[in-house]
Amino acid sequence: MKPADVPVPSFTLDGEDVAFQPGDTLLQAARRAGRYIPHLCWHPEFRAHGSCRICIVTVDGRPGAACTVLAAPGLEVKCHTEELHAHRKTLLQMLFVEGNHFCPSCEKSGNCLLQATAYEIGMEGPHFEEFYPDRPVDASHPDILLDFNRCILCELCVRASRDVDGKSVFAIAGHGMGTHLVVNSDSGRLADTDITLADRAASVCPVGVILPKRRGFVVPIGRRRYDEHTAADGATQEAS
Amino acid sequence: MTHVPTVSYDDAGALPVERLDLLLAAHHHDRHQLVQLLREAQELQGWLPRATLAHLARGLGMTQAQVEGVAGFYRFLHMRPMGRYRVLFSDNITDRMLGSEALMGELCELLRVVPGRLRDDGRVSVDKTSCTGLCDQGPALLIDHRHVITRLDGERVARIASLIDAGVPVDEWPAQWFRVVDNVRRADVLLGAPLRKGDAIAAAVGRGPLMLLEEIKRSHLRGRGGAGYVTGRKWELCRQAAGDTRIVVCNADEGEPGTFKDRVLLTRHADLVFEGMTVAALAIGARRGFVYLRGEYRYLLDHLHRVLQHRRDAHLLGLAIQGVDGFDFDIDIHVGAGAYVCGEESALIESLEGRRGTPRIRPPFPVECGYLGQPTTVNNVETYCAAAHVALHGAPWWSSLGTPKSTGTKIHSVSGDCERPGIYEYPYGTRIGRILEDCGALDTQAVQVGGPSGICLSAFEFGRRIAFEDVPTAGAFMVFDRTRDMFDVAHNFAQFFAHESCGFCTPCRVGTALVVKRMDKLVAGRGSRHDIDVLFELDKLMHTATHCGLGGAACNPLRDTIAKFRPAYEQHLKSLYFEPGFDLDAELSIARRMTGRDDPAAHMEGTP
Numbered sequence: 001m002k003p004a005d006v007p008v009p010s011f012t013l014d015g016e017d018v019a020f021q022p023g024d025t026l027l028q029a030a031r032r033a034g035r036y037i038p039h040l041c042w043h044p045e046f047r048a049h050g051s052c053r054i055c056i057v058t059v060d061g062r063p064g065a066a067c068t069v070l071a072a073p074g075l076e077v078k079c080h081t082e083e084l085h086a087h088r089k090t091l092l093q094m095l096f097v098e099g100n101h102f103c104p105s106c107e108k109s110g111n112c113l114l115q116a117t118a119y120e121i122g123m124e125g126p127h128f129e130e131f132y133p134d135r136p137v138d139a140s141h142p143d144i145l146l147d148f149n150r151c152i153l154c155e156l157c158v159r160a161s162r163d164v165d166g167k168s169v170f171a172i173a174g175h176g177m178g179t180h181l182v183v184n185s186d187s188g189r190l191a192d193t194d195i196t197l198a199d200r201a202a203s204v205c206p207v208g209v210i211l212p213k214r215r216g217f218v219v220p221i222g223r224r225r226y227d228e229h230t231a232a233d234g235a236t237q238e239a240s
Numbered sequence: 241m242t243h244v245p246t247v248s249y250d251d252a253g254a255l256p257v258e259r260l261d262l263l264l265a266a267h268h269h270d271r272h273q274l275v276q277l278l279r280e281a282q283e284l285q286g287w288l289p290r291a292t293l294a295h296l297a298r299g300l301g302m303t304q305a306q307v308e309g310v311a312g313f314y315r316f317l318h319m320r321p322m323g324r325y326r327v328l329f330s331d332n333i334t335d336r337m338l339g340s341e342a343l344m345g346e347l348c349e350l351l352r353v354v355p356g357r358l359r360d361d362g363r364v365s366v367d368k369t370s371c372t373g374l375c376d377q378g379p380a381l382l383i384d385h386r387h388v389i390t391r392l393d394g395e396r397v398a399r400i401a402s403l404i405d406a407g408v409p410v411d412e413w414p415a416q417w418f419r420v421v422d423n424v425r426r427a428d429v430l431l432g433a434p435l436r437k438g439d440a441i442a443a444a445v446g447r448g449p450l451m452l453l454e455e456i457k458r459s460h461l462r463g464r465g466g467a468g469y470v471t472g473r474k475w476e477l478c479r480q481a482a483g484d485t486r487i488v489v490c491n492a493d494e495g496e497p498g499t500f501k502d503r504v505l506l507t508r509h510a511d512l513v514f515e516g517m518t519v520a521a522l523a524i525g526a527r528r529g530f531v532y533l534r535g536e537y538r539y540l541l542d543h544l545h546r547v548l549q550h551r552r553d554a555h556l557l558g559l560a561i562q563g564v565d566g567f568d569f570d571i572d573i574h575v576g577a578g579a580y581v582c583g584e585e586s587a588l589i590e591s592l593e594g595r596r597g598t599p600r601i602r603p604p605f606p607v608e609c610g611y612l613g614q615p616t617t618v619n620n621v622e623t624y625c626a627a628a629h630v631a632l633h634g635a636p637w638w639s640s641l642g643t644p645k646s647t648g649t650k651i652h653s654v655s656g657d658c659e660r661p662g663i664y665e666y667p668y669g670t671r672i673g674r675i676l677e678d679c680g681a682l683d684t685q686a687v688q689v690g691g692p693s694g695i696c697l698s699a700f701e702f703g704r705r706i707a708f709e710d711v712p713t714a715g716a717f718m719v720f721d722r723t724r725d726m727f728d729v730a731h732n733f734a735q736f737f738a739h740e741s742c743g744f745c746t747p748c749r750v751g752t753a754l755v756v757k758r759m760d761k762l763v764a765g766r767g768s769r770h771d772i773d774v775l776f777e778l779d780k781l782m783h784t785a786t787h788c789g790l791g792g793a794a795c796n797p798l799r800d801t802i803a804k805f806r807p808a809y810e811q812h813l814k815s816l817y818f819e820p821g822f823d824l825d826a827e828l829s830i831a832r833r834m835t836g837r838d839d840p841a842a843h844m845e846g847t848p
Contacts, residue, residue, distance in 0.1 A: 050601050051745050053785045063784045068601045090781050094750035128754055128774075129821050153743075171305035172596070173312035175579070177753045179743030182312075184305030186294065 011075035013037075020071035027055055027066040030079075036232040037079050038088055038117055040095075040206060041154035042067040043238055046163070049155055052095070054088055054117065085121060092118050093127045098177070100132060100149035107216045108208030110224030113239035114152060116231040131177070138183065140191035143213050150208045151181050157210055161201035169195045181209070206239040255291045259284050264299040271300040272612070274594030278311050279535075279577050283386075286326070287318040313596040313742070315369065315578030316385050316535045325364040325404050328382040332371035332497045333732040334655045334718055340379035343397050344368070350401035364404050370580060370736055371497035372536045375655035375718070376423045376662045383410055385578075386538055389417045418539070422504045423662025426678060428649040429641065430509070430625050431665045437511055438556050440628040444519045445564055447631075453479065453523045456627060458635035460647045465491055465583070465620030466690065466714035467789075471627060474617055477607040479524040481615035486526035488517050488569075489611065489618040491588060493534045495580035496691035497736055498716030501651040502621040504663050506533075506540055509625060510547040514571060516624025518556065519631045521569040524617055529571040532588050535578045544573055580740035581790050585618040586610075587742070598744045599788035622651055622715070642668030646707040654679045656719035664717075672711065673702040681719045686726055686805070691716035692733035693793030696726075696800035726805035727812060730797045731759045737794035748791025751782045755798065761821050762812040768819040772802065772809060 008019040013030055020029035025048060030037050041052040048067040055066040057079045066079070078084065095101075095114060103109045138146035153172065158181075161169040169190075173182045185192035195202060197212055204210075221227070229236040263280050267273035277296055282288050288311055290304075297307040311317045318326075329335070329344045344355065348366050353359045356367045374380035377390040387410055389396070396417065403413055424431055444452045457472030478486060490513060494502040505513060517529050533541065548571055551557045561567045574592055576582050582591045586600035589611050610616020619627075626648055630638045639647040646668035652675060655661045659680030666675065676684055687697045689706070690713040697704065697711070704711050720729060738752040755778055758771050779795035786792045802809055825844040832842050 048601065050787055053746050053787070056785050065787075070603070087781050087785055090777065091746050091785065094746050094754070097754075098746075098750045129757065131753070152746075153749075168303045168306065171303065171309040173305070173309040174743065175313050175315070175596075176738065176741040176743045177749060178312075179749060182305045182308055184303040186290070186304065 009071075009073040011071055011073065011077055013077045014080050018071075018077075024071045025067055026057065026059070026064075026069050026071050026075075026077055029071045030066065031237065034234045036237060037066045038121065038231065039067060039237070040113055040117060040152060041156065043156055043204070043206075046156065046159045049159070052091070052152065052154060054091055056084060056087055056091075058084070089121050089123050090127070092121060092123050093125075095152050096123075097126050097128045097130045098133070099151060100130075100135065106150065106208045107211055108150070110221055110227050111219075111239055112208060112226070113206035113231060114150075116226035116236075116239070119226070120231045133177075135180070138190050139213075140189040141193075141195070141213075142191070143197050144190060144195065144202055145211045145213050146183070146190050147209055147211065148181060152207055153179055153181070154206060156204045156206065157181070157201045160204040161195070161199065164200040165195075167194055167199065167201070169193045169199075169201055204240050255289065255295065256284055257295060260292065260295050261299070264296070269299055269301075270594075271302055272592070272594040274300065274302070274307065274310055275314070275577060275591055276574060276594075278307075278314075278317050279575060282317060286324065286384075287321050290319070293319070310594065310596055313579065313598075314535075314576075315739075317577050321358055321362060323358050323363050323365045324407075325410070326384050327364065327366045327400075327404075328369035328372075328385075329366070330370075330372035330374060330378060330380040330382065331368035331732075331735075332375055332378070333729050334375040334498060335371070335378045335380060336728075336732060337656065337724070338379045340392070343379055343392050343394065346394060347397045347401055350398065351404060363407075369536075369578065370495065370740060371499075373494055373500040373503050373534070374420065375498055375500060375653065377421060378655075382536060385535060386410070387418055388420060388536075388539055390420060420503070420507070420539075422508055424504065424508070425654070425660050425662040426664040426666065428665040428667065429629060430505075430512075430622070430649055430651060431663065434509060435512060435515065435628065435632060437515070437551070437554060438562060440515045440632040441518050441522070441556060441562060444522050444631040445562060445567070449479075449523055449525065452519070452631060455635050456523065456630055459630040459638040460635075460645075461623070461626055461630055461638065462646070462708060463620055464622035464626065464650065464715070466496070466693070466712075468708050468712055471619065471623055474607055474619070475520060475523050477605075478615045478617040481608045483613075483615040485528065485614050486521075486524050487611040487614050487616040488520045488524065488526045488529040488571075489585075489588065489592070489616055490517055490529070490531045490571075490621055490624055491583060491585065491618050492537070492621050493532050493576050493580075493583040493588060494537070494621070495534055495583045495740075496693065496714050496716055497733070498653060498655055498688065498691050498718040499714060500653045500655075501663055501715045503537060503540070505621050505625060505651070506537065506544065510544055511551070512625045512628055513621055514548065514551055514557070516626070516628035516631075517571060518561065518569055519627055520617060520619065520624065522567060524615070526617075527568050527570075529569060530592055530611070531571060531573045532582065532592060533573055533575050534582075535576045538575055541573065541575060548573075579742070580736075581742040581788070584788050584790060587788070588618060589616060596742075598742050599790075601787075620714075643705075643707050643709070645709045650706055650713065651715055652706075652713070652717040653715050654717045654719065657681060657684065657721035657724070658719045666706065668705075668707045670706050671702070672697060672704055672706070675706075675717060676702060676719065679719070681721070683721045684719055685722045685724060686720045686729075688716065688718040688720070688729070688797070689713045691718075692736055692797050693790070694796065696729075696797055696804060698804045725808055726801045727759075727762070727808040730801040731763065733797040734759050734794075737790070741791065741794070745785075745787035745791060747782050747785040748787070748794060751778050751786075751791065752794050754778055755795065757821070761819075762809065765812065765814055766819050766821065766823070767809075767813045768815050769813065771819070772813075775802065
């Protein structure tokens with residue numbers, strides 16, 4: 001058989017065929033096909049993590065995270081249903097009330113994937129009572145500010161620093177609601193690590209935890225990534 | 241044999257570098273031993289100062305943050321001083337029903353400590369911990385993560401307080417306090433006359449691995465840990481998976497509140513457990529085995545090491561078992577450090593590998609890719625006991641017990657409102673009502689079968705039977721009579737799940753905390769029907785969206801009790817309409833004080 005005759009395996013996503021390559025997860029295949037499955041902790045440059053659960057879909061009727069379920073021929077995947085949207089909205093609300101998210105005063109506003117996804121899903125308010133955790137910022141580093149208040153525990157910085165930069169500047173500690181990001185140094189402060197602005201870890205954060213200093217509002221509100229695009233647009237499904 | 245070091249807390253700041261280096265050397269500087277190293281390092285110092293974490297990190301070639309991340313995951317590892325005496329009250333609902341909260345209050349008052357906080361002189365801290373697996377002899381507490389004290393009462397608590405104030409080492413406290421009784425009330429095949437050591441292995445060797453596997457499959461033995469996967473099928477998948485070696489793991493992380501059968505099996509029938517593991521090793525072709533023992537059962541460690549050594553001496557472990565060339569297998573014991581989620585098999589494997597006990601993305605399943613990437617079979621303590629019996633007596637005998645779909649017997653940990661709490665073994669198919677009669681339960685309102693992640697049965701369901709096809713169970717059987725408020729039960733379980741959430745995925749991490757918040761609001765008398773609707777909504781999300789079964793099951797007790805005991809919830813409602821989580825009128829008190837007003841117009845409408 002000529003290559004052209006080999007049928008490309010596919011699954012259906014909300015009724016439409018999506019072709020996939022061997023080893024693809026549902027999300028990888030959908031992303032390549034330009035289809036939007038909402039996601040926060042998944043990023044095309046990194047291995048799946050599966051923690052945010054925003055990419056929840058049903059696969060032949062059973063729930064699963066699209067970023068971790070392997071594509072297989074003939075699967076019937078549903079993503080944009082009313083019920084799953086309701087779940088995604090609740091998950092987003094959970095992330096908003098868990099940390100301290102004040103979009104109007106956040107430098108990441110307009111470039112933030114959490115905010116953009118919340119707009120995309122149609123989240124209108126936090127719904128649950130806020131936890132208002134006490135999370136001091138780390139402004140010790142000359143070039144980079146760490147504001148833990150906005151952390152959604154996606155571990156993209158942990159993965160980027162370890163797997164791309166080879167520095168392992170970040171790790172996850174604690175458990176339950178006390179789970180938090182930590183910095184690898186004797187003092188626990190970012191200034192005492194070898195992270196630089198050029199590191200992938202310094203730019204990968206989808207929310208406003210890891211920010212370059214002295215760049216605040218260089219791009220004005222109104223001209224930012226998600227002012228002109230949405231989280232569903234093919235080119236802006238990730239914030240970084 | 242593990243050396244038990246003398247603890248010196250007074251100089252907790254000083255780093256016993258030489259001792260840490262000895263520990264590192266004993267564990268071959270292997271980072272997969274990190275959880276064991278942290279636990280043992282803590283036994284040296286009582287807690288884990290940053291300098292200790294840094295020293296271990298250097299010795300293992302890890303970053304300090306990675307070590308900190310692992311240490312911070314486990315409830316029994318402390319990165320701040322916890323005192324020379326670390327007292328943890330078991331906080332299962334059965335302990336509470338026996339008065340544990342008042343007793344903890346008394347101890348705190350006598351010792352002048354605030355729960356969860358170290359006393360100013362650094363001597364003692366008192367806190368709660370999840371079920372310690374002593375529900376048949378509670379209220380119970382754990383001290384220094386090494387000793388358990390059962391049957392607490394006011395007198396015992398008063399004496400504990402004076403012993404602590406007098407600085408008497410725990411080893412010198414009255415020995416009978418530490419006595420854990422087995423309370424075997426009904427024995428069937430597993431708890432009956434013990435097998436002769438080596439007989440099941442000899443029978444397995446006689447059959448050969450493949451016929452043995454067939455026999456286990458034919459017995460229809462299913463896992464006793466809760467999920468009920470067919471044991472023979474699991475072993476077969478493991479045997480067939482590609483790998484350099486294979487691993488047998490015994491899940492003795494008996495963390496489901498109300499479950500304590502494995503405690504008794506490991507105490508009385510450790511040989512049977514190891515025999516079953518060895519049979520499994522033969523069936524799948526494994527050379528290495530682990531027992532993952534929950535931290536709460538640390539007091540069993542020396543006993544288990546002794547049994548293992550006897551078995552090595554008797555050629556039932558080690559090289560050429562029973563003289564069979566190439567049949568090499570030995571067992572290590574890993575002790576957990578307070579993390580319920582490690583009962584989930586892939587989280588258990590992460591912990592065995594020295595990491596945070598976060599459940600893995602599956603597939604691949606452990607049978608294909610488990611410990612260090614090798615095919616691994618993880619089974620419950622009781623499953624290995626059953627497998628040893630099947631290997632010796634054969635599948636037809638085993639499947640003559642129980643029901644066609646649920647063969648053999650099941651061991652139940654019975655606690656709560658009954659005259660004879662303890663261990664009961666019955667063939668599958670036994671009625672709930674029968675167990676209630678046998679344990680002397682009177683005027684029973686409800687039974688929680690299988691623990692908080694199991695099912696809550698009300699009186700009209702007591703004719704149902706214990707079986708995979710009717711009421712499956714991991715072994716807990718908690719009885720509640722009509723004096724109990726089933727809302728309190730569900731509230732306790734909700735607190736348990738929030739305390740034990742690993743924190744990895746959003747719906748479990750935040751959802752379990754939100755459930756507790758809502759229930760606290762009901763306890764405070766500020767609930768409305770809206771809050772119950774929100775609880776339903778959270779339940780639905782968590783069943784759908786969590787990364788592992790813990791989060792999925794976290795709302796089971798909520799769902800069951802709302803469905804079956806709704807009046808218990810409604811009596812906590814202030815109104816059927818929306819109520820805010822805070823008292824709006826009380827929020828205005830500062831403004832009233834500032835303006836010197838207290839007239840009706842300075843209050844919210846409708847409040848006095």
